[in-house]
Amino acid sequence: MENREIRYQFGSLDNITPETFGEPGNRTFRLSLFVESYTGLVWLEKEQLFELSKYFEDLCGDNPDRKDNTGFRECLLASDYQPTEFKCRQLSVNFDKDSDTFYVECREEGETIDDTSSLSFYLSGSQAVQLAKAGIEICESGRPICPLCHNPIDPDSHFCPKSNGHSKL
């Protein structure tokens, strides 16, 4: 599944961490990627991180016969690689059920490979589950939980299915 259009191919990650910065309602989110001595930072919208986490959780959260490392891919970064950091506009994910491995592509906005940063990485099922847990946790943290519908409340507005509309708190 290697893609020549992708500038930085991290291969199977050693570690991936979701992080958040800033005040509730005005937070930013990123993924820190680690493989060998290489690192990368991908900034995401909260919705992207949340959807990615839910996707991981839904697809492999309860996989009974988890086998790790069958989908291991080598890191293809050059030795002169400099740590990359960009805001992800396009996120795409593939799941290979047989090897219990996710393939993720992150792209910055741009027309060609030269003016666009992009990277790809692979995650084992257990790494994906860990990321999903942590990702959902930080997406939902920092916001109070609605006593009616038990969903997190955004500071600006909350559409509450239990009260048929917006409730100001």
Ligand SMILES: [Zn+2]
């Ligand atoms: Zn509610």
